[in-house]
Amino acid sequence: MQKRLQSLPLKNIAIHDNYWSRYINTVPAGLSYQWDALNDRLPDAEKSYCMHNFKVAAGLEEGEFGGRCFQDSDVAKWLEGVAYYLETNRDPELEKIADEAIEIIGKAQQDDGYLDTYFIVAEPDKRWTNLRDWHELYCAGHFIEAAVAYYNSTGKDRLLKIICRYVDLICNTIGKEEGKIHGYPGHPEIELALVKLYRVTGEKRYLDLAKYFIDERGQQPVYFDMEKSRSDPQAAVDPQIFNHTYYQVHAPIREQDTAEGHAVRNAYLYTGVADVACETGDETLLKTCETIFDNIAEKRMYITGSIGSAANGERFSTDYDLPNHSSYSESCASIALAMFAKRMLEIKRDSKYADVMENALYNTVLAGISLEGNRFFYVNPLEVVPDVDEKNLDLRHVKTERQKWFGCACCPPNIIRTLASLGQYIYSADDENLFVNLYVSNETHCKIGGRDVTVSVRTQYPYGSGIEIKVKTDSDDPFTLALRLPKHTFLNRMTVDGAPAHEVLEKGYLKLKRNWKGETVVSILLDIPVLRIYANPKVRADIGRVALVKGPVVYCLEEADNGANLGGFELPDDAALREEYDNTLFGGTMTITAEGVKVVDDGNASLYRTTPPKKEKAVMKFVPYCYWNNRGKGEMLVWVCREIK
């Protein structure tokens, strides 16, 4: 297996980008808002209880445990977000708040290293008795990620030491040796986190535990069937939904060949599988990752980069089952998919992985948060009709407006940690190559092998088509700059210091190997046309429909621009698609307009009739899907009807 590519350190990447900065600039206020949420200081929002639970566990506050059993993970993801933010920004006040939170977490830790407030406060006798449902290992995973990020960012090892003590207890409790629990998490996440912990500490037992979880998962007899603690209310769940595939234990990992079950769990699991494959050189695990990834990308993913089409179980159902209105499409699932894609990209160096990563990040992840950074979607369908969604209880998972917070608040801190760490997705590198995966305007200092290199990217991508990449170095030792040719874009022209470039296209990357000594300007002109996309006809929900994209950006119709009854619009196959940049909308966006037709109310009130409805010409205005619902409640539609003439 080829050595993996790695992200560049966030602290050396300064982003100032037309598409992303409007979101990234909300991160400091967003972290403050989320800290208020975690401390139950948001008026009229669902309570978190998160810091309350830690204070009770630490003996600093009286009271009972509040919220769900996995509430701890919210502050872990928040701390991880703080860590990434502090890596590129000085903010002593925020750092002090985070340090104080870490002290409270440390005080909550038990003498033997145990650290999960649900069991410390509410169920002290039931530790490790229900790995399937009670999320202990999931919460531990998020704390590992937070500790590694905080250590890398601030150099402070207090949280890392706390968490290593806890993970050492887990290593002594669960594993293949006799006397240990032969189990694995019901909600994967800790696998990828353990690999991060291994990489930062060099302690092989952490990698071994991640590998054990993956090797053991799905083996017969299935561990979850043998767990005895099922008398709790959370266990009284529908066995048709919460079956073996839900937990990805229907077969050993190396025999799994379709993406099954709870979408977030699946994508976190396979991110960890890819990490373990990479660290151990296990080709069988890598092959499984490729198979699962292809199944997702080619048969089970929405055009918006979201996954989990069935609300019951928040899960995958089957190939080509991609209903638009009832979709679950959790924000966390797209974040997890971007992580899985990133790992595969770093191992396989193939742009097809970056295409999925970019798709998830540019569409569903951003749809999950408002432009102000303080309202959130958990569920991200591709069609919304507020009156129906609010009255049809089969659609009650669909919120018609972004929410202040959630009782189960996995998504908001997940989105903010992703925004704060966007830099990790832009580049990947090894000693001989610098890959540019995402065209985001930024200035970066990096080491490629022993060479000091400064890279500056200027672009209006994805709305504008020019990309200028300035490379500066004192080294005359050649290396390769690999520039991605994104899906749905076409190379018009590429030059180096004004002269034609002699690039080689390899797995979707335009590669230039040369001596870069001095300052070199690489210019790329991409054609990024608005394209009509049609789904495979096996996707029943999209038959007779079309969606519009421009590069990675998926467009939608909104009621705010087009009036109600978006389902009544039809887009002719030959209608011109006009692009116009609107400076005043959403902080600046490319809009698309077309001459379409729309059914008209002809006064006929009968439910069924023998004559087709009348239509008239109507302008259709499309805006990027990620911005929908930033102008109040209203209908939204991605896949519009084609005009059948």
Ligand code: ZN
């Ligand atoms: Zn979530």
